[in-house]
Amino acid sequence: MSEERETRLLMIAPTSNVTPDQLSRTIHAMGERISVKETCYGCLIEGPRDLVRKVRDAARELDPNGIFSKIRAYPLGDPRRCRAHHGTRPGFSQLEMEWNALTNISAGLDASDRGEKVVEPEPKKQLPVTEFKKICEVNQ
Amino acid sequence: MKVFIDPPNSLILFDLIERFGHEPLSTMAALQERVDNIEIDMPPMNVTLDDVIKGLKYAGIEVPSGIRGRLAVWGPLIEEADAAVVMEGAPFSFGCVGCERSNLMVKYLLQRRNIPVLYVTYPEDEEQGKLVVAKVKEFLQGLDKKEAN
Amino acid sequence: MAELIKIAQLSCGTEYSSVQYEIEKAARSVGAKIVYPDVSAADINAAVERFGFNPRSPQLKLMIARAVQLADGLYDADAVFIATCFRCAEAALVRNELRRFIQENTRLPVVTYSFTERLKASQLLTRMEALVTIVARKELLAREKQSGLTAGLDSGSSTTKAVVMQDNKIIGKAWMPTGDVVESATSVLEEAMKMAGVELKDLEAIGTTGYGRFTLGKHFNAKLVQEELTVNSKGAVWLADRQRGEATIIDIGGMDNKAITVRDGVPDNFTMGGVCAGASGRFMEMTARRLKIDVSELGNYAVKGNWKNAKMNSYCSVFGIQDLVTTLGEGKSFEDVAAAACHSVAEQVYEQQLQEVDVRHPIIQVGGTSLNAGLVKAIGEVLGEPPIVPENSQFIGAVGGALLSSGFL
Structure with missing residues (x-):
């Protein structure tokens, strides 16, 4: 088992019914040797790498397509990263924006599970100049 | 397989790559090595002068230091990658991906590697979300087959 | 120590250039802390739209959103530090326009900086110290009259100046080229005191400024030890x-140049530096040496010459002198060459410093180089308006020191 530190953030999609509190309590209840910190978007977990991944997989069972995760470079409570220390770091805005997009990704995962076939629409092309000219002439 | 993600700090791409059984190569992992190195005291990220100088491998001295520093972090990941997934038009690109010139250079470096690269567009609705997931899944499963061969 | 002064940082590239630590170190060493105005993702697009400049780089958009937070008074900070990578055109445009935006919408002092990976905390120290002084010493800086018997010492890179003042009048003054910092200062102070007819024990307070301010402050037990941006402005x-x-x-110094905009004598924006000695007083000295004339005569030659007759246009003092040698070789007159040297420095001050501040009127030119009539003329030509050169203009730092130190009596 890898003892290397892994810090991971778990983020709940806006469409999921799971709450950060529920997620954190579920993880606590697992009784594993990892740290858990509830956040506004889900929670942060930290511990030996393999254990963190095991917990991630188990926690995801609450809502497999509604809970997302990525690793975080900084350990929990690292003052270099802490918002209280001197305001939000740039990555915070990014997380906010990705959180909004999770609705669509969640829907995509559900569709994939259902085996839905997705057809890629033809990309929109720019209007040929000759066509545009005609439109301009009509409107003159 | 090791799959480079662009934006390299994207939660969505990181999650999808792992979910479909591959190893994402991200900024977070590259920075973790640095922030955990107790011998360096260059907070917040421990990107050092040495890093910025190493960035000269990717861009000349006339290129702003912020670009060279970023490329010094990502360059080795791109070199290590077996494949890449690029999400275009992502409105969420702050922090490490805050510099558009650096981001253009990353796409170019990926192109030069001649590895399989999937380009997807940031989804604006559920239909597009389905398309992104389907394409990423298909691409990553294709990599599995390639590996099996 | 009282509560830390909060300097809001609006920047792009600092963390990946390995300079963020240096910025924070400089702030810490002057009793300040760096803060980032909080913005939510939703604020960003609205802020960019309002600002009207939509850069491609997202980090620059974030800078704009943070500036809007400050402008709208939604985030509490005392001063603003705007920094972007040197040689990034997109960021340079945003940096300068944001500086203008902050000045139009707030009363916060601002300093802008374009950095390379070689930036060290010491290079920022004077600027950070000035931001802190402006915030923390508001009352002192509001002082308009000198009182009692005080002295000011200005330890510059080229010259050391001393002034003795009593009841809002200069009663003694002296200057000399800087050698050993303490020896030079002792010598000019003695001379100024002799002229004033006073002794060291009579002085009620001393103020020190310039590169050697800390050393002198300690040596003379000065009541005021303060960076030259605020002190020179008051002077x-x-x-x-x-x-x-x-x-x-405008203060063209021996080693660096300063352009400071003031409101009621207190700086609200300033730039410092110069790419090379080619744009500073040092270049005047080098030119004079090559012409084998005293630097004090250079201006008199220059006012009689026409810079257009001699080509000299270089950011670097070495290349500048090469231009000068070539021009002399072509048989151009000393007058034209001297005028061209002055014009070259004025142009570079315009290109490098004055692009980072919004010039307000009147323009006051000070410092030792303001005694050079050729340089004053050149600045007037480049700016389209003759600057005011007050009497004793080379003593600004020392006068500011004497004036402000009297605030401690």
């Missing part, structure tokens, strides 16, 4: 009798 407006209203102060 300049006192000498020019422009204590109220707005002005721009």
Whole structure:
């Protein structure tokens, strides 16, 4: 088992019914040797790498397509990263924006599970100049 | 397989790559090595002068230091990658991906590697979300087959 | 120590250039802390739209959103530090326009900086110290009259100046080229005191400024030890009798140049530096040496010459002197060459410093180089308006030191 530190953030999609509190309590209840910190978007977990991944997989069972995760470079409570220390770091805005997009990704995962076939629409092309000219002439 | 993600700090791409059984190569992992190195005291990220100088491998001295520093972090990941997934038009690109010139250079470096690269567009609705997931899944499963061969 | 002064940082590239630590170190060492105005993702697009400049780089959009938070008073900070990578055109445009935006919408002092990966905390120290002084010493800086018997010492890179003042008048003054910092200062102070007819024990307070301010402050047990940006500004407006209203102060120094905009004598924006000695007083000295004339005569030659007759246009003092040698070789007159040297420095001050501040009127030119009539003429030509050069303009730092130190009596 890898003892290397892994810090991971778990983020709940806006469409999921799971709450950060529920997620954190579920993880606590697992009784594993990892740290858990509830956040506004889900929670942060930290511990030996393999254990963190095991917990991630188990926690995801609450809502497999509604809970997302990525690793975080900084350990929990690292003052270099802490918002209280001197305001939000740039990555915070990014997380906010990705959180909004999770609705669509969640829907995509559900569709994939259902085996839905997705057809890629033809990309929109720019209007040929000759066509545009005609439109301009009509409107003159 | 090791799959480079662009934006390299994207939660969505990181999650999808792992979910479909591959190893994402991200900024977070590259920075973790640095922030955990107790011998360096260059907070917040421990990107050092040495890093910025190493960035000269990717861009000349006339290129702003912020670009060279970023490329010094990502360059080795791109070199290590077996494949890449690029999400275009992502409105969420702050922090490490805050510099558009650096981001253009990353796409170019990926192109030069001649590895399989999937380009997807940031989804604006559920239909597009389905398309992104389907394409990423298909691409990553294709990599599995390639590996099996 | 009282509560830390909060300097809001609006920047792009600092963390990946390995300079963020240096910025924070500089702030810490002057009793300040760096803060980032909080923005939510939703604020960003609205802020960019309002600002009207939509850069491609997202980090620059974030800078704009943070500036809007400050402008709208939604985030509490005392001063603003705007920094972007040197050689990034997109960021340079945003940096300067944001500086303007902050000045139009707030009363916060601002300093802009374009950095390379070689930036060290020491290079920022004077700027950070000035931001802190402006915030923390508001009352002291509001002082318009000198009182009692005080002295000011200005330990510059080229010259050391001393002034003795009593009841708002200069009663003694002296200057000499800087050698050993303490010896030079002791010598000029003695000379100034002799002229004033006073002794060291009579002085009620001493103020020190310039590169050697800390050493001198300790040696002379000075009541005021303060960076030259705020001290020189006070000295300049006192000498020019422009204590109220707005002005721009141009100080072409021996090693670096300063352009400071002031409101009621207190700086609200300033730039410092110069790419090379080619744009500073040092270049005047080098030119004079090559012409084998005393530097004090250079200006007299220059006013009689026409810079257009001699080509000299270089950012670098070495290349500048090469231009000068070539021009002399072509048989151009000393007058034209001297005028071209002055014009070259003026142009570079315009290109490098004055692009980072919004010039306000009147323009007050100070510092030792303001005694060079050729350089004053050249600055007037480049700016389209003759600057005011007050009497004793080379003593701004020392006057500012004497004036402000009297605030401690």
